Amino acid sequence: MASHHHGGSSNAVAVSGARIALVGAPNAGKSTLFNQLTGLNVKTGNYPGVTVGRETGFFSVDGEQFALEDLPGAYSLASVSPDEEVVRQFLAGELDAQGINKPQAVLAVLDATTLDQSLSLLSQVFALGMPTCVVLTMTDELQMRSGSIDTAALEKALGVPVVTSLAHRRGGVDDVREACAHWQHWSTPVVAPPTDPAGVRQWVGSVLNTAGYKPADPDSRTATIDSILLHPVWGLLAFIGVMFLLFQAIFTAATPFQDGLEYLFGLLGDFVRASISIPWLASFLADAVIGGVGGMLVFVPQIMFMFLVLAILEGSGYLARAAFLMDGLMAKAGLEGRAFVSLLSSLACAIPGIMSTRTMSSSRHRLATMLAAPLMTCSARLPIYVMLIGMLVPAGTYIGPLQVQGLVMFALYLGGALAAMITAWLVTKLIGRKANMFPFYLEMPPYRFPTAKTLFIVTWNAVAAFLKRAGTMILAATAVMWLLLNISIGQGSTDGNNQPSLDTSVAGSIGRVMEPVFEPLGYNWQINVGILSSLTARETFVSTMGQIASADNPDDPAEALQTMTYTSGSREGEKVFTPATIASLLVFFMFALQCVATMVVLRKESGSWRWPALAFGYMFALAWVGAFITRLIVEAVTA
């Protein structure tokens, strides 16, 4: 038996009904059906060793529990890409050894408006020889576009049960649920269809003929909308408008919620500090647990809004149009259109950006996009930028009509984006030879209204995945950081001293060990500790520097830092935060992969530690060299 991943009854191994695989072409309504059947009762993960996301949902009929395996949307079961190879292995039962059992039956989702296309997929499903049931979706759309089909005749022609489902309507999946209860009676087709291309076409033709299929007219509504949204001028303007809206959702609409959460965690921290009398425990709970995890939780509103807007764009069909419009530009960096959306999401946080690459068909494009994503300026860099720019440029400095603080911020965003594009270009060039040839294609589905339930489930799953991470990984990382900052070595423990001395802490020693690396950039050991702590979450740099510089003025770290001086070495007595140091720090944070959470996700999505390790090394080198050159230039200019 496989290991127990999940508490409770929702374990893939423990179903009393059957394990059913959900197969269908992209845009056939597979996800909507999956969400309506299983709701929030979903377990996500990866297939072993590859970059393919795995979703298993659970539902019950007549007291029997069923596991539904949502396979990636496919036009064919032929294993062309490594991702499809996993699907093939799964359906053939070759993953049994890894604890992923072969499904007992197949639900094949077919879009009634593209039946001539999706029947060839079905012929391959039939070749598996498993009990199969066909779910026919979009029959209302077929009628609306003056097509028709005789479902009973289709059932006869295919030789397996056919149920229709309008998953977006209330009760639209009841028939499917009911059909699953009788899965033992699902048949394998009496006469297996041919497997050679010409034979398949003939079989498809005869099935459609028998079922009295009248194809749908081209969707006139979609054609009208596309004539505007894909127009070379109006389409690009609309695209800019939509992206602006996405930004607004991430940065403006989420802000009040973010401020509210920040305030609440502040109150909670104060309360804990005031009510717990054991100093180390109060400090651990308030600084490490509430401060650390709370610092991550304030990003929940941003992540929620971004996934909601992305789910609306995806469900409506616009995301494919956006990728279509951007493909020409992205191709110049060796990427594809869908990468634009991923890189844009990375402006909130690289984690959802990396996760959103799952829709890409080429593993080469996907890897290049994932490695480029951490260079986009994420929102965790903002607090650092705000603090450092505030120290570098006095507020209200103008060059002509342009405010200099804003100009520096813009340059940092631009620098990150440029580095991301160049990195992507490099990666595709380097792995281009080994990666398989793969045609680029992008289906343009008809415009449809996404259902509220699907939007809710997609958003919730993204937030839940993030919460799980904040509750485990980030908590562990902040706890370790707190220990390093608070455990003294050498002169015994903190003997009743409320303010453990950073000088003697483990973190302080590590900061000194790091000195040879960062000395050329002008960073003292205190800054090194800040850089180390920022690995848990970049914005921790700000609070750590505050803690370090001034125990009694943590609210205004910038002020306390301004007066800090080097205590040793060749620069002893000089101010630490000169323009050269600040500019070099800004460049360092622009490029460095200072985020353990991103590396963990990169590991999860790429299937090996090789890529996060490579990304960390590469971005560190980029950051160090960039910061060093910046320091030299600024020193020369300000000397």
Add this chain to the structure above:
Amino acid sequence: MPIIPLSSLKRGDTAIIASVTERDAKWNRRLEDLGFTPGTVVTTLRRAPFGGPTVYRVRSYELSLRKSEAACIFVNARSADG
């Protein structure tokens, strides 16, 4: 009826696929799965800006391909007659 690459078909034109260049077994298999097989009717719908892909209607759905792919698909050029 001259045989021309799909990529040189004008917007709004309809044609029947004559052949697909043999490039790579997997590459060809994927185009076949997508519906680009000899005898299939294709219509060019619209082009993306910045030298981007082109949307085609093939069988009953709409799909975009880059120029490099469309150049390997050959069609019988003739005027649209449904």
